[in-house]
Amino acid sequence: MEADRFQELCEEFLLSGLEGEELRAFREELDRRGAEGGRILDRTMEAMGLLALSAPPVDPPPALRERLMAEVGAGTERRGESAEGSGAGSTPTGPSLVEDAPAEPASAGAARRDPSGPGHERPDIGHSRLDRPSPADAPYPWVRSILLAAAIVAAVVLGAWNVNLQSDLSERTAALEEAQQELEAVDTLRQELATLREDLGTxxxxxxxxxxLTGTETRPDARARVFVDPQTGRALILAFDLPILTAESLYQLWAIRDGEPFSVGTFTATEEGPARLELDSLDPVAGADLLAVTIEPAPGQPAPTGEMVLISGQ
Amino acid sequence: MTQASPEQLAAWIQRMAAQDERAFAEFYDATSASVFGLLVRILKDRTQAEEVAQEVYLQLWRKAGSFDPERGSPWSWVVVMARSRAIDATRSDRSYGSALSDLEARPTAQPLGNPTPRPDRAADLSEQRELVQGAMESLTEPQRETIQAAFFEGWSHREIAKRTGVPLGTVKGRVRGALATLENVLRPQLGEQSMGGD
Structure with missing residues (x-):
């Protein structure tokens, strides 16, 4: 998977969650990339943490703090009592704050000891419905045998029917998933087509x-075109014959005004076609004396530090 | 307003893991306005935000022991937890939080973050807030609207494309551009490590 695509999946995973094929592909790629993939995900998560600070702070009602402190305090207290009251090796009954399981119900005292092991309890369900006469008490033992045989046959038939139903359900679920994936693929193609139309319009x-932009001495074959459309306020940068970089690097476009470089944006080269960068505003490139592209460490730099590969006006 | 530094937040979380109620109170006092502000922004309902905030802080108390400073800053840990609860509260299938549970389920042998210790950071969260607000101003209007729809509404890239009629590729480019701009603008002020980078 291309670095660009992985970054895109990281962003979508954290922002809105992924599903189906995309989620599976993301997990596989994250595993494949190991620590480096983790760092990219981590960096995106940090950016999200900062984004949260763009929401204005709001003081919560004081009652919330009181409730929380009461619950936290009660939880710690229950935990302490439980630890004091229980013997070595026993499991404390967890307070709702510390353990997700609900606290022991009051009726548990009526529970009956399970002979299968110490500490295990099961609710007292009484005897009336479970008590059975002993075989010696049965008036017609052969009736019981017939009923038992009939019950076994019924269980086998029902079991086989259930297996068939499960198999049928699995097949239908797989077909449904396949259809959903195809729909998603169509949707993606439609969106890509819309993007291409928009690019063509520009x-x-x-x-x-x-x-x-033409290639510098080190990259004489590379070239790029910046299409500027004042009518829509959109700019499109297409770069050709740029080498594909490792995940740690990317290309960064600079606008140079009065000798000072300003970052316009970053992009990567792929095997799928020309490298592409789209601008929703012409401000970053307006009034530039020169445009240049350098190779920079991901996710880009505030000022150029790497090799220049493309420059305008040559 | 949050005044605590990331190091102070991490220290409180460490003490919370040892069931220190005072640390929890201090952590709450330092972060609650920011967390509640985030929840109100996402849920647009103070009553629901209060319910979710209670769940979030109890979850933070319960899971304090699972916080790993090697994997990210304490604030991003809090945000991921709070935001996933809030987004799930707006969705019927609660799929977002369960998908993000992968983050915690990952084995430590495969670290998510930089394994090297983070250096001291001067900026506390209230200072970071000012920087972030400045950085948001530097985004183009479409970038700002797109990243806000993704972050605060929890809309997927496809949903944004459908709702706004903007091509999917453009939506993805705007999200990428917004996050990259935020990183580029904030990195010099906050230091290399504060963005979780190398």
Whole structure:
């Protein structure tokens, strides 16, 4: 999986969750990338932590603090009592705060000891419905045998029927999942087509202009075009014949004004076509004397530090 | 307003793991306005936000022992927990929180974060808030609207594309651009490690 795609899945996983095939692909790729994949996920998580700070703080009602402190205190108290009251090796009954299991019900005192082992309890269900006469007391032992045989046959038939139903259900579920995946694939294709149309609109815009970037001495074959459409306020950068970088690096586009570089955005090269960067605003490139592309450590740098591979106006 | 540094938050969480109620109280006092603000922003209902905040803080108390500073900052840990509870409260299938449980279920042999210790950070969360608000201003309007829809509404990229009529590729580009801009703007002020980077 391309670094770009993995980053995209990290963002979607943390922002809205993933499902189905995408979730499986993400988990596999995360496992495959090991610590490096973890670092990318971690970095995205940190960015999300900061995003949360863009929400204005709101003081919660004082009653919330009181309730929480009461619950935390009660939990600790119950835990202490339980630890004091229980012998070595016994399991404390967990307070709701510390353990997810509910506290022992008051009726548990009426529970009956389970002879299968110490400490195990089961509710007292009484004798009336479970008491059976001993075989010696049965008036017609052969009737019981017939009924037992009939019950076994019924159980076998029902079991076989259940297996068939389960198999049928599994097949239908698999077919449904397949259909859902196909629908998602169609949806993705539709979205990609819409993106291509939008790109084409920018490229052929009658009011648009094009800035060409050529490869530097180290990358003489590389080239790029920046399509600027003032009508929609959109710019599209397509770069060709750039080498595919490792996950730790990416390409960064700079606008140079009065000799000072300003970051425009980052992008990566893939095997699937030209490298692509889209801008929703022309501000980052407006008034630039030069445009240049450098190779930088991911996720980009505030000022250029790496090798320059493309430059305009040459 | 949160005044605690990340190191102070981590120290309180460590004490909470040892059932220190005072540490819990201090942790709550330092973070509750930010957490409650986040929940009100997502849920748009103070009563529901209060219920979810109670669940979140009890979960933080219960799970304090599972916090691993090697995997990320304490604040991002709190945010992931609070946000997943809130997003699930807005969804009928509660699928988001269960998907994120993968984060905790991951074995420590496969670390999520940088295994090296993080250096001291000067900026506490209230200072970070000011920086973040400045960074949000530097985003383009479409980037800001898209990242807010994704983060505070919990909409998937596809949902945003469908609801706004913007192509999926553009939505993804805006989310990526917004996060990258935030990182680029904030990294020099907060230090390399504060973004969880190398």
């Amino acid at each position: 490229i052929v815009s009658p009011t648009g202009s094009v800035i060409s």
